Amino acid sequence: EKQRSIILSSSSRFPPPPGVRLSYGTAGFRADSLLLESTVFRVGILAALRSLNTHSVIGLMITASHNKVSDNGIKISDPSGGMLSQDWEPFADALANAPDSQHLAQLIDDFVKKENIPLEEAESAEILLGRDTRPSGESLLDAAKQGIISIVGAVAVDMGVLTTPQLHWMVRARNKAMKATELDYFNQLSSSFRCLIDLIPQGSAVNKMNDNVVVDGANGVGGEKLEVLKKILNGLDMEIRNSGKEGVLNEGVGADYVQKEKVAPRGFGPADAGIRCASLDGDADRLVYFSVLSNANNKIDLVDGDKILSLFALFIKEQLSTLNKNEGDKENKCYRPTLGVVQTAYANGASTDYLKQSGLEIMFTPTGVKYLHEKAAEYDIGIYFEANGHGTILFSEGFLHWLDGRNSELALTSKGSEQHKAAMRLLAVSKLINQAVGDALSGLLLVEAILKHMGWSIHRWNELYHDLPSKQLKVKVVDRSVIVTEKAETVVVRPLGIQEAINIETAKYPRGRCFVRPSGTEDVVRVYAEATTQEAADNLASSIARLVD
Ligand code: 16G
Ligand code: ZN
Numbered sequence: 337e338k339q340r341s342i343i344l345s346s347s348s349r350f351p352p353p354p355g356v357r358l359s360y361g362t363a364g365f366r367a368d369s370l371l372l373e374s375t376v377f378r379v380g381i382l383a384a385l386r387s388l389n390t391h392s393v394i395g396l397m398i399t400a401s402h403n404k405v406s407d408n409g410i411k412i413s414d415p416s417g418g419m420l421s422q423d424w425e426p427f428a429d430a431l432a433n434a435p436d437s438q439h440l441a442q443l444i445d446d447f448v449k450k451e452n453i454p455l456e457e458a459e460s461a462e463i464l465l466g467r468d469t470r471p472s473g474e475s476l477l478d479a480a481k482q483g484i485i486s487i488v489g490a491v492a493v494d495m496g497v498l499t500t501p502q503l504h505w506m507v508r509a510r511n512k513a514m515k516a517t518e519l520d521y522f523n524q525l526s527s528s529f530r531c532l533i534d535l536i537p538q539g540s541a542v543n544k545m546n547d548n549v550v551v552d553g554a555n556g557v558g559g560e561k562l563e564v565l566k567k568i569l570n571g572l573d574m575e576i577r578n579s580g581k582e583g584v585l586n587e588g589v590g591a592d593y594v595q596k597e598k599v600a601p602r603g604f605g606p607a608d609a610g611i612r613c614a615s616l617d618g619d620a621d622r623l624v625y626f627s628v629l630s631n632a633n634n635k636i637d638l639v640d641g642d643k644i645l646s647l648f649a650l651f652i653k654e655q656l657s658t659l660n661k662n663e664g665d666k667e668n669k670c671y672r673p674t675l676g677v678v679q680t681a682y683a684n685g686a687s688t689d690y691l692k693q694s695g696l697e698i699m700f701t702p703t704g705v706k707y708l709h710e711k712a713a714e715y716d717i718g719i720y721f722e723a724n725g726h727g728t729i730l731f732s733e734g735f736l737h738w739l740d741g742r743n744s745e746l747a748l749t750s751k752g753s754e755q756h757k758a759a760m761r762l763l764a765v766s767k768l769i770n771q772a773v774g775d776a777l778s779g780l781l782l783v784e785a786i787l788k789h790m791g792w793s794i795h796r797w798n799e800l801y802h803d804l805p806s807k808q809l810k811v812k813v814v815d816r817s818v819i820v821t822e823k824a825e826t827v828v829v830r831p832l833g834i835q836e837a838i839n840i841e842t843a844k845y846p847r848g849r850c851f852v853r854p855s856g857t858e859d860v861v862r863v864y865a866e867a868t869t870q871e872a873a874d875n876l877a878s879s880i881a882r883l884v885d
Contacts, residue, residue, distance in 0.1 A: 340441050346486040347437040350377040360428040362704035362856040364411030366400050369472035376476045378431045379410045380483020384490035387461040389453050390415050395507035397500050398467035398476050399619040402592035405585040408472045417508025417772025419706040458489030466495045466503035468557045468619045499557050499620035501775030508772040526569045528768035532785035533571040535757050551614045552601045553579040554590030558620030577603040591617040591624045591725050600634040612794040616776040622725035623776035627794050639798050642687035645721035651786045658758035673716030673735045678708050681825050681851050682723040690801040700824035726774040731766045805870040807877040809863040811884050816854035816861050825853040841879050845872050850880050
């Protein structure tokens with residue numbers, strides 16, 4: 337019919353590059369930007385179908401995050417603002433790899449029938465498009481639009497250059513019928529931040545600490561947006577470097593570089609020793625802190641995602657216990673929300689020990705936001721972070737509803753009491769932190785607010801616990817899929833025998849811990865090792881790398 341012939345003709349303008357196979361991994365499709373036009377076009381089609389299927393607004397983000405500037409990628413935001421539902425990933429793979437227009441049209445036809453997608457309602461399909469600052473973004477955006485409108489009636493809305501979390505936030509807000517423009521996003525962040533600052537207890541050591549934060553914007557969209565946010569923000573002294581005007585995106589800058597290399601990014605040096613510094617990644621969904629050491633070649637103290645998680649968890653726990661103080665006898669007022677933290681095997685063992693000692697419940701999932709997010713959503717308050725700096729805090733609807741009510745009640749009965757303040761702080765956190773995905777901008781503001789609340793310097797924060805020395809290696813293999821893991825990637829179940837060998841080797845090291853897993857984004861197997869000294873961690877990692885090679 338008509339729809340089929342439109343897909344046939346439009347897709348023939350976007351032929352797939354021969355011999356390239358892509359898969360919708362943890363980060364969507366990602367490749368050299370020159371290879372991506374047909375894929376992005378096809379993901380446009382998929383997004384329109386997803387929108388029809390869910391009767392909701394869907395997001396399409398064009399970014400390759402921390403990867404090099406010549407790469408690009410495309411990722412879908414589901415109606416909730418989260419990642420694309422995993423049961424659609426095989427369809428995404430099939431679409432991207434269909435050899436020609438005929439196969440493509442057939443695939444779509446079959447899928448529409450199988451999923452009962454109401455093509456006749458296509459005017460209700462709406463897709464929000466965002467892209468980062470990569471030069472290839474504009475032409476890929478056009479390919480995405482062409483894909484979307486080849487489902488006749490579907491509407492593509494270009495939201496311009498955005499951070500990944502901004503687009504996810506907008507999609508979530510739209511589907512909740514809330515205000516969803518970029519200005520709404522900035523206003524929500526700045527007002528909830530201001531609220532937390534206004535609630536800082538008198539006498540906090542605020543004035544004694546160095547109040548200035550210096551942020552590395554990775555020469556990407558995050559730095560740009562932070563400049564905008566800074567203008568409407570009240571109560572934060574912030575300097576932004578690498579905001580994209582001079583340097584190259586992600587080149588010697590950004591959260592991934594800082595976390596992996598453990599050195600200061602470009603534009604930072606010994607003169608910054610002792611100052612609180614932060615680094616965003618190329619699409620601003622990761623955040624790490626660091627402080628430059630005074631003596632040696634750009635070495636830093638890294639304050640990674642695990643420590644951000646620890647700071648958030650401490651603060652939330654403190655507010656919850658204040659809120660529930662003296663309420664033991666009035667059961668109906670004392671809602672005990674479930675609080676859980678979610679980590680991956682990459683979390684430093686010292687962080688896990690610390691969180692356990694602090695009485696927190698900890699769960700582990702495989703690497704990848706979709707797994708962490710899903711697990712965190714099982715709690716009233718679920719906090720998740722990857723060591724690389726991606727994470728957020730999720731609040732259940734039920735808890736927020738209760739908290740809202742409790743807050744109004746306290747405003748009447750004991751306005752200004754410690755309990756009332758705790759309730760207001762928790763509400764402010766739920767508005768400041770991005771409930772859709774990890775967001776470096778909102779994460780940064782929450783870290784800054786909590787440090788001011790505690791009266792802590794970055795040094796005091798970093799002293800919460802001491803990271804165990806660790807080492808990461810990657811091993812190029814012919815086929816990384818032969819390695820199969822279980823138990824949140826901590827145990828290799830195939831090939832047989834490998835795990836036993838890893839156990840024997842690891843047992844030789846005090847506090848040794850080691851795991852291997854196939855990467856979800858690169859054609860390699862990754863090795864992680866941890867031990868009490870750097871030398872031991874290095875040795876353990878290399879001997880395990882030899883086992884998988
Ligand atoms: C992707 C994931 C990130 C994960 C990384 C691991 C999302 C949005 N991003 O960037 O969470 O840490 O992959 O990469 O899920 P790897 O599998 O190559 O080690
Ligand atoms: Zn990113």
